[in-house]
Amino acid sequence: MKIEEALEIVSQTNPGMVRSHNEDSVAQEPACGLVVLADGMGGYNAGEVASGIAVSVVATEVCQILRDASPTDRDENSGEELAIVLLRDNIQKANASIFQASQSQPQYAGMGTTIVSGLFYDNRVAVGHVGDSRMYRLRGETLETVTRDHSLLQEQIDCGMISVADARMSKNKNLVTRAVGIDAEVAPEIHVHDVLVGDVYLLCSDGLNDMVEDEDIQSTLYAMRGNLPLAAEQLIQMANDNGGRDNVSVILVKVNSEFAAPQGWLAKLINWFKK
Amino acid sequence: MAAKLILSMDGEVIREYPLNKERITIGRKAHNDIAIDNLAVSGEHAAIVTILHDSFLEDLDSTNGLEVNGTPTKKHFLQNNDVIEIGKYKLKYINDQVSQASSADFEKTMVLRAPVKQAAPSAGKPAETSSFMTTQVNQSAKLAEESVEKTGKFGAHQPPSPPPVNQPAAPAAQAAAVQILTGPNAGKELELVKNLTTLGKPGLQVAVLTRRPHGFFITHVEGANRPMVNGMSLGDQPHQLNDHDVIDLAGVKMEFYFKG
Numbered sequence: 001m002k003i004e005e006a007l008e009i010v011s012q013t014n015p016g017m018v019r020s021h022n023e024d025s026v027a028q029e030p031a032c033g034l035v036v037l038a039d040g041m042g043g044y045n046a047g048e049v050a051s052g053i054a055v056s057v058v059a060t061e062v063c064q065i066l067r068d069a070s071p072t073d074r075d076e077n078s079g080e081e082l083a084i085v086l087l088r089d090n091i092q093k094a095n096a097s098i099f100q101a102s103q104s105q106p107q108y109a110g111m112g113t114t115i116v117s118g119l120f121y122d123n124r125v126a127v128g129h130v131g132d133s134r135m136y137r138l139r140g141e142t143l144e145t146v147t148r149d150h151s152l153l154q155e156q157i158d159c160g161m162i163s164v165a166d167a168r169m170s171k172n173k174n175l176v177t178r179a180v181g182i183d184a185e186v187a188p189e190i191h192v193h194d195v196l197v198g199d200v201y202l203l204c205s206d207g208l209n210d211m212v213e214d215e216d217i218q219s220t221l222y223a224m225r226g227n228l229p230l231a232a233e234q235l236i237q238m239a240n241d242n243g244g245r246d247n248v249s250v251i252l253v254k255v256n257s258e259f260a261a262p263q264g265w266l267a268k269l270i271n272w273f274k275k
Numbered sequence: 276m277a278a279k280l281i282l283s284m285d286g287e288v289i290r291e292y293p294l295n296k297e298r299i300t301i302g303r304k305a306h307n308d309i310a311i312d313n314l315a316v317s318g319e320h321a322a323i324v325t326i327l328h329d330s331f332l333e334d335l336d337s338t339n340g341l342e343v344n345g346t347p348t349k350k351h352f353l354q355n356n357d358v359i360e361i362g363k364y365k366l367k368y369i370n371d372q373v374s375q376a377s378s379a380d381f382e383k384t385m386v387l388r389a390p391v392k393q394a395a396p397s398a399g400k401p402a403e404t405s406s407f408m409t410t411q412v413n414q415s416a417k418l419a420e421e422s423v424e425k426t427g428k429f430g431a432h433q434p435p436s437p438p439p440v441n442q443p444a445a446p447a448a449q450a451a452a453v454q455i456l457t458g459p460n461a462g463k464e465l466e467l468v469k470n471l472t473t474l475g476k477p478g479l480q481v482a483v484l485t486r487r488p489h490g491f492f493i494t495h496v497e498g499a500n501r502p503m504v505n506g507m508s509l510g511d512q513p514h515q516l517n518d519h520d521v522i523d524l525a526g527v528k529m530e531f532y533f534k535g
Contacts, residue, residue, distance in 0.1 A: 041384045112386055132384065152327075152387055161324075161331060166352040171328035171370075174384045182386050206384065216470050223473040223483050226497035234485070234494075238470070241487050 003033040006259035007120055011035070011251040012232040016207055017244030023047030024205045024249040027059040032066045033120035033259070034059060035251045039133050039205040041179070042102075042111030050098050050113040050181050057094035058117055062086045071121035072261045083119050084190050087128035091115060091180060091188040098181025112179040115188075116147060116203050118253065120195065122261035128190045131176045134209060136217065137193075138200040138225065143218035146193060146201070150178035173210065200225050201253040204235075207246035211239040221252075228252045278330055278353075278370035280323075282309065284363055294330055299323045301361065302335075315339050315362030323353070330370065332359060449533045451491050453484070456521070456528040466534070467491065474502075480525045482509075484516075491516045491531070500525065 009030055015022040023040040025048070036058045040051030071083035078085065094115070102108045114131025127135055132149040148154055152175040156162045162170065180186055200221050209217070216238060224231035232250050239248040282289045292299070292309055299308040301323070303316040311320075317337035324331045330353040334341050342360040343351045351357070359366040452466045465472070467484055475481040480498030484491060492513040495501045501509045503523040504516070516522075520531045 039384065041386070114384070156326070161326075162329075162352055169352065169354065172326065175327070175387050176384055177387050179386045219469065219471045219473075223471060223481065224496050226477060226481060230494065230496060234471075234483075237487075 001257050001259050003120060003259050004030040006255065006257045007033060008228055008254040008256055009035060009251065010228045010232050011037075011249070012229075012236055013249035014236045014240070014244075014247065016247050017240050019245075019247055021045065021048065022247045023051055024207070024247045025051035025055040026203075026249050026251055027055045028251060029059050029063045032063040033071075034062055034117065035201075035203055035253055036115065036117040037133055037203045037205065037249055037251050038113045038115045038180070039131070039207075039247070039249070040111065040113040042108065044107060046102075046108045046111035047113070049101070049108060050111040051115075053098050053101070054091075054094040054113045054115050054180050057097055058087070058090045058115070061090045061093060062119065070261060071119060071126070081126075081192070083121055083124075083126040084192065087117055087119060087126055088188050088190050091117070091128055091130060092186060095180045095186040096184075099184055102181060110182070112182040114176060114205070115180050118201060118203065120253070120255075120259065123195050123258055124192050125195050125201070126190060126192045128188045130178050130180050130186055130188050132174075132206050134202075134204055134206075136202040136204070136221075138202070138218065138221045139196060139198070141218075141222055143214060143221065146191075147189070149176075150189070151176050174206065195255055197255050197257060199255045200228075201255075202235075203251040203253075205247060205249045207244070207248035208235060208239050208250060210246065211242040211244065211248070225254065228254055278325065278328075278368065280309070280359075281367045281369065282311070283365050283367070294323060294325045297325060299325070300335075301366070309366075311361065311364055313362055313364070316364070320361060321359075328370070329353075330368065337361075450535060451486075451516075451531065451533045453522065453529045453531050456530055458527045460527075474522075474524050476525075482522075482524055484531075485513065493522060493531075498525075 007030065009028045011026045011028055013022060013024050013026050025038045027036045036055045038051035038054040040047030042050055065086060069082055071081065073082040075082060075085045098111065098113065102111050114133040116129040116133040116135050118135060119126045127146055129147045130150060132151045134149065135146040137144050137146050152172055153167050153170055155177065157164060157167055178186065202221060212235065217235065220231055220234050224234060232252050235250050236248050278294045280292045280294065282292065299322065300319060301307055301309040301311065301321045302319040303312060304310065304318045307319065319335045320337040321335055321341055322333050324333065332343065332351045332353055334349045339362060340347055342348065343357055353368045355368065355370045357368040359368065452464050454464045455461055467486060470486050472484040473481060474484065480500055481496040482502045483494050483496055485494065492515050493502065493504065493509065494513040495509045504514055504520050516531045518533050522529050522531060
């Protein structure tokens, strides 16, 4: 089954109740199974610029290459799957573009962005992220985080200094330990996960998970998984009802059927003719 | 403005100690930052580790232990106005600075970064950060003060703003419930305690009742038939419920009402 028929994707972004402009950016490319979300930071409009560059670089470049290649192809040098290489390379490419812009133009000095991206292929998803924008997965009734924040608070949780419950009371929120565009290099974290029919994936900026408890995110996704646009609207509404102190963005991806990559010489031949 | 501890005994303030170091020790021996010369206090009794705006109290295996707000504790994440008791001594923790989360400036996401050497392109691959140990965390926190990016005004002082910090979903003004009027479950009452309550069966007909700050709403989620409220079919928009509205969902009637 073709990827765009297997997945249902909706996205929504909202400036929230306090901020005057929206520094989040989102993109979806159903034809190549790609979703990208970024939460920019920096003065004036630099945050929007940074997240905009990140999202457009990753979305366009990845899809461009996938027109003539399959995400399951192996990279000649590293032996890794192309899906992984593509996400890593293009997050790094976005990093270079943002860093260059911030070095050459004073109004963009110090801008940066988080990013979270998912590339769906062959009944799997490759997830690449930097910073504290998250991917969650609803499978059955269980909501789990797929990504782990690159933040001071997460590091404190990891080394046992602070419990997850206490972390909600911390005054050290919103301090990320990795970001795209602030240094000449960045190390994106990339993992590949198996995908099941019925899964719902949520990509969001911290404007959602800072304002809405995981329990409420879970009940919304579970109750409204039959109506994704409504679910997206409801999530944003809950963040805004609770104060909406930051921009809120969500991308929802629901897996409606399997999407195994074509295998065998016949499939490859047919694919080859399709080009 | 750093947080501080106020040492007192029998209601008499003895001294104030600013938490201006990453680690402050409390004990009987003179080398402690807060030395309390009393036999009930162990040589090295407790330590307080401060990372940016958060402080953590830890009992250093003292003989007589310590209490926070009357509860014996080994380890505790200190909150403003907590009272630490060691023997007859009390230490009140004051951290009344504006939380990041209540001020727009503080709330902006900021980047904590490693020293400049990592920025140099020649430094090769960026440092592996996945196996952060406590010491490294402390180190990156220390760096924060100086190297928080220009993207956020870290040191800006704002007048304290009254709204509470990061309160989970503000409860709606009133409690409410639905009572089923027809069908096999007639008479059953369902109290709307959650922010979102699902009605119906997935795949057939689903509606949700949502609790918002200004009231309760019903929204059609899926299914060919739409629920009705007082005989009127629902549109795509959430519909606010009034006291004693009658909902008809897949032939089952139920009444919405406010409680108490």
